[in-house]
Amino acid sequence: MTDRFAILVRHAAYHQKPGTPSALQPFGLTDAGKEQAMAAGREVAALAQSQKWRLAGEIFCSRQLRAWQTATLLSHSLSDATGLDLRIKEDEALAERSVGALANLTIxxxxxxxxxxxxxxxxxxxxxxxxxxxxxxxxxxSLLEAGTRVADFLKNRLSVLNNLADANAQVFVGHGAALRHAAHHLGVLGFEDIRRLSMHHARPVVLKRAQDKTWHHHTGAWKERSLLENTTD
Known part of the structure; x- marks a missing residue:
């Protein structure tokens, strides 16, 4: 078994309802967000080339429109740069923390x-x-429960890559808070780092699952959260 890489991408900027938990908001990307998503595909292509990754042919994303649009536009520019035939697969396991029956109400x-x-x-x-x-x-x-759900999905999908001799890296498009809490469960972020850090829109953060099954931050910058920044993802 060799090292495997989870390329984590937070969705791009979207039309968010103000003052409202973001989990199940149904709105699409802004024009700036669409540009961010296309740029993400080019960035992933450059990383794959420099790191000599073999990218899996599936990009996984949550079922929220903003994540699907990000994954779709990312796949277009990534395919243009690499010639890969990429497929988008939606999965609820990559969703943001759910507020359940209170979804899309303001705080x-x-x-x-x-x-x-x-x-x-x-x-x-x-x-x-x-x-x-x-x-x-x-x-x-809870956010920690959402992180467990996402972490389990990442572990399962990278385990599948063990059986694919032609792939060692996979792209996942999801949501900032759930991805950070997943990174905590995987041992990549300390608990105190979850609130201190965020993720840039549509900028990859890559985690490595080593041969001994431990997880590590490999490349890509977390976003340092300012003291006055609202904790919305």
């Missing part, structure tokens, strides 16, 4: 809904950035 609307429901307490302050907190709504999960 004040979520808090007011819970305040008016006699079964629940008002969420703690800054609940959205709390890695451990899960909203008391059907289908909701």
């Amino acid at each position: 004040p609307e979520i808090e007011r809904t819970l305040q008016e429901d006699p079964r629940y307490q008002i969420p703690p302050e800054n609940w959205k950035a709390d890695s451990h907190y899960r909203l008391p709504a059907q289908g909701a999960e």
Whole structure:
């Protein structure tokens, strides 16, 4: 077994509803986001050439439009640069942390809904950035739970690559917070780094699964989060 590489790409910039958890927002990329996605394909092609990676023919993405569009545009420019025949495969395992039945409500609307429901307490302050907190709504999960889901998917897909002699690297297009929490579960990021770091839109961060099955940051820069930056992904 040789080293395997997970090329992680956060979706490009999109038309996000303000003040609203981003998980299941159904909106597409902005014009700038489309340019970012095309540039990502060229960047992955250059990395693959310099690192001598053999890219798998499938690009995995979440089912959100912004991720699918990013993966699709990335695949076009990557194919142009490499001649590869690439396929897009959507999988819910790559989604951002779900807020369940409260999806696409603003943060004040979520808090007011819970305040008016006699079964629940008002969420703690800054609940959205709390890695451990899960909203008391059907289908909701914590950021750490979302990270476990994504980490398991990455491990399973790179295990499949072990059986493909012609590929040792695969592209995954997902969402910043879920990808960072996955990196924590894989032993790549310390817990304190999850909030300190973010991901640039459509800029690859590459993790290596070594022959001993340990995971490491290989290349690509995390985004340093400013003190005043909102924790939205």
